[in-house]
Amino acid sequence: MNQKELFSIATDWFHEQNWQPFAFQKESWKAFLAGKHGLLNAPTGSGKTYALWFPIVLNYIKKNPEYRTKHKKGLKAIWITPLRALSQEIRQSAERITVDLGTQMTVGIRTGDTSTKERASQKKAMPDLLITTPESLQLLLSSKGYASIFKDCSAIVVDEWHELLGTKRGIQMELGLSRLKTICKDLRIWGISATIGNLEQARRVLLGPNSEQLQNSVMVRANLKKKITVKSIIPKTMETFPWRGHLGLHLLEEVVPIINNSKTTLLFTNTRSQCEIWFQKILEKHPEYAGEMAMHHGSINKETRLWVEQAIRNESLKAVVCTSSLDLGVDFAPVETVIQIGGPKGVARFLQRAGRSGHRPGKESVIHFLPTHAMELIEASALQVVVKENAVEDRLPYLNSYDVLLQYLTTLAVSDGFYPGEIFPEIQQTFCYQGITEEQWQWLLNFLVLGSQSLSSYDEYKKVEIEADGKFKVNNRGVAMRHRFQIGTIVGDATISVRYQKGGYIGSIEEYFISKLTQGDVFTFAGRNLEFIRIKGMQAHVRNSTKRTNKVPSWMGGRLSFSAQMSELLRQELYKAAAHQLSGPELKSLKHIFDKQREESIVPSPSEFLIETFKTRDGYHHIFYPFEGRAVHEAMSSLLSYRVSLLSPITCSLAFNDYGFEMLSDKPIDIQAVIDNNLFTPEYMLADLQRSLNSNEMARRKFRDIAVISGMVFTGYPEKGVKMKHLQSSSQLLFDVFRDYEPNNLLFQQAFTETFEHQLEEGRLRMALERIGKQQIVWKDCEKATPFSFPIITDRLREKLSNEKLADRIKRMTKILMK
Structure with missing residues (x-):
């Protein structure tokens, strides 16, 4: 044909x-x-x-x-x-x-x-x-x-x-x-x-x-022009001092008419705990939705998730509160409306979610944006720009991940075996390993056969044998079986399955949350209130409870940070506000916040970098505003506090959010000295960063994943998982051995590379420091907290206080600030 x-x-x-x-x-x-x-x-x-x-x-x-x-x-x-x-x-x-x-x-x-x-x-x-x-x-x-x-x-x-x-x-x-x-x-x-x-x-x-x-x-x-409309839900009354404590729940009644006016609505939250809380609160206030509303996130059991997906297709559900578990693909036409609760932190994620409504070629997508605090309306304004310009992030590929390569070579050795001379050219053809040297390749082959130098006397690390003709092969059935169980690169934080005492699987929760519970504690999960009975093996036994509770599982993945693209867009919106160009309803609604900010301080322009200082009963606050996202601020705050400590011995606690970071100390920091000594310089950044952060500790946590992926640590057979404590301790032992006796071990070095490049976004940090170097540093010595600094201060308090106590404390603080 x-x-x-x-x-x-x-x-x-x-x-x-x-x-x-x-x-x-x-x-x-x-x-x-x-x-x-x-x-x-x-x-x-x-x-x-x-x-x-x-x-x-x-x-x-x-x-x-x-x-x-x-x-x-x-x-x-x-x-x-x-x-x-x-x-x-x-x-x-x-x-x-x-x-x-x-x-x-x-x-x-x-x-x-x-x-x-x-x-x-x-x-x-x-x-x-x-x-x-x-x-x-x-x-x-x-x-x-x-x-x-x-x-x-x-x-x-x-x-x-x-x-x-x-x-x-x-x-x-x-x-x-x-x-x-x-x-x-x-x-x-x-x-x-x-x-x-x-x-x-x-x-x-x-x-x-x-x-x-x-x-x-x-x-x-596929140049299919899709019309996306972003509708921001702007609160009728807006606090002048915003904070993110209430997860947007004060706007719950604004959501109800949107749900009632459409066949099916997806409410996207950024974290699983936020998903649990919103689901619970909507049902509490509107019991008429019982049976017409469901919840969907990655830790709920598979049957429930599949049932929810099918119910969306049949249009039998009015609303689903979900996380990114429904971001991708799952293909259902009839979703009419999407609500995004809180800033999505990334452009691509937001467009993906918006595209869930009107999910047909040529249909308009409508997404409602619900801010969890007033400052997020600046993000909403930035997203309006995104939709017009379709500006999306890069996804940066990894290089030289030796752990994945070792797993792959073991896979080949488990099946038919491999000849290094045949496989090496194939591996050099890939993007990830295009720069691999002969010397590194030999190290990896030695590692497969002998384990690393410092472990060569332990037989358990010798997995692969070299046969007479030079073929690398796994001949031990136990090694092969363990390897097959562990193929994969997703190493989650250890999860414990949650079951009813009489059987019946509900879902899985990270081990560190369960480890904090004592018998009789009640927590909310999968839309139910559950009483904790005991841990047995890798299972937590529970029973239904009628008690009210504010304990909600938190997942480590809940700390999303701004993408570089999103940070750039956010700064552009702020610069508009600095120039009094309040275009669009979102920025206009924040006018009183910008006005109040100017009373005490400034709204920085493109050529300015803002530092604010003030004193409260907690101590001396020093706030810096790079507007670069949480991950960059975590690294920058450590770097700066280390450099400040070289000038004068001072201890300070750090807090950061997506807009800036705070250094809180018991005595004032000489900000003029910070400016005069050029402490934001990108020179010696890596060396200072390694000293400032507990980079050993962070790399040690990264190394756990590397040890699991490369097969040095076995995670256990299905249903008989190795407890996280044991995994952690065995990988830490290996880490310490390599640090002391074999610092040139490729897997040990990879742990540091990944910590800096991926977790702390070293490249973005360097670019941010270069940008600050070209700006004029404006230091404002304020009488009291400003609207910009308020979300950062209150974030630090959250770590110490329960939600109710926090809300009371913030009410008192706001009253004083508004005088």
């Missing part, structure tokens, strides 16, 4: 559905059938699955003219999805095509949720089209004779590539692809990505920076 005939099969199918194929879909079909690789840039809900399932099936029809009568079995294409929840949707799209076109192709799913029975039958006969996750692909590579499974595979599609880029799961994909390129004779590699700032780089990472695949590739863009 020629291309024209193949195209008409596809277009006829579209017409039967009363659809019209988009230009980008046709472009993808054409490029794929011409043997090209590529990256498709398309928003969720635009028909991207049909852009690539179709050419995969058409390619099979082209090669097998007798496809209706004779079926050639075997794996023909793999579709990688980062989220298991999406696999059903993708399967339905594929089956519609294969069945309607009369092919006999089978479609299968293989993820962590696939039953053992299903896996066993797949082992005997692979489906033609396989939907799987990055982890399950690695598991296939760990099975004996994997090359024969993949040999006829002609396509691999990596969906939601922007989500994998800049994570270790993305590196797993790079390594998996490097192997498949060699095994499969005629493989086309395609990625699908939503808009990110560095799309070209995303394509290079996917295909390999110097590969022939990259030379023979295309970028297909």
